[in-house]
Amino acid sequence: MWRVIGHAEAIRFLGGSLERRRLSHAYLFIGPARVGKTTLAKEFAKALNCQRSSPPCGECRSCTKIDAGLHPDVQIVGLLQNGKDGEERQKKAIGIDQVRTLRRDVYLPPYEGRRKVYIFERAELLSTEAGNALLKTLEEPPPNVVLILLAANDKLILPTVVSRCQSVWLHRLPLPLLQDALERNWSVSHERAELLARVSGGLPGRAIAALQDDDVWREREETMRRIEALLRSDHHDRLDYANGLANTFGKNREAAYETLAYWLSWWRDLLLIKGGCPDRVVNLDCEADLSREASRFNLRQIVEFIGKVRSAVRQLDANSNPRLTFEVLMLGLPSD
Helix, strand or coil: CCCCCCCHHHHHHHHHHHHCCCCCCEEEEECCCCCCHHHHHHHHHHHHHCCCCCCCCCCCHHHHHHHCCCCCCEEEECCCEEEECCEEEECCCECHHHHHHHHHHHCCCCCCCCCEEEEECCHHHECHHHHHHHHHHHHCCCCCEEEEEEECCHHHCCHHHHCCCEEEECCCCCHHHHHHHHHHHHCCCHHHHHHHHHHHCCCHHHHHHHHHCHHHHHHHHHHHHHHHHHCCCCHHHHHHHHHHHHHHHHHCHHHHHHHHHHHHHHHHHHHHHHCCCHHHCCCHHHHHHHHHHHCCCCHHHHHHHHHHHHHHHHHHHCCCCHHHHHHHHHHCCCCC
16 A cells, blocks of 8 residues: 555556566656655655555565665665764765665665665756766666666756656645545544645645644744735845854745745635635645735735745755845845
8 A cells, every 4th residue: 555645646656567467667756845755755665565466565575675765675865964064064966976875786686675766866867967867877787776766957957868758747736635645544623624735836746744843833933924024124134034044944845945935835825815715725824914015015015025935946046046036035035
């Protein structure tokens, strides 16, 4: 049984390929962060190596070792963490040395499973050299090896790499489906599940993280308060906040992207209220504050700033200077 929320079409495709023994040597899972790409990739790895007749069973030795991250034939390739001046600083790209190590390893037979599986997290961060090195493996794939690349934006991956992978698209889940899963699988109340589903934007990873980690929810609430405060602040405070976001991005990209997602949802809610659609507001627990703030701005100001947030995300994806990107965004905040 595939332990994945939603994505029925992708599961049917992957399961059918396995049943018909028409597997590709490489797959590209494309979808927004927290949509479930890594979860699906691990479930697929389990299905490829499951020791029972109905894979993935989730209970055999192979499945349990993959769940625990201990299976020698299933590896996750991603950004390395390097210590520097007492801090861990995240690399900006998946480097060629990582791919070279993989290329030596792929030609060895599986240690205990049927297939060796390599999962590339955030494959759009493959450096050009690493992408070209990986291409050689994709062009001459060894037997019993499956590569799974995960990416939020396939346009940032070398086209020659994309063309040699079977693309699988993962989309945001319908909110009722996610809400129902939270109620059934995590015993969440109806009201809480509705709020989590809406705030997560149909991304199960975001909803579950907020459910299981109180710090995630507190950080969201703090971000909402900071947004309102910054609208009444001067340029000095806004630049301080921008510098803080840049520092966060240098240490934890996902946390910075999460903050931008909260900004986007807040301004989108303003747009919905201003446009007469308050029933579609995401941040239900902030509805009173949003209604008050919506009266301060016109539709053009709201739409323009939403565009600026989205532009900032695209620039960060393209490895622009984080400090400059965040400073421009904060100085672009509208004034009433």
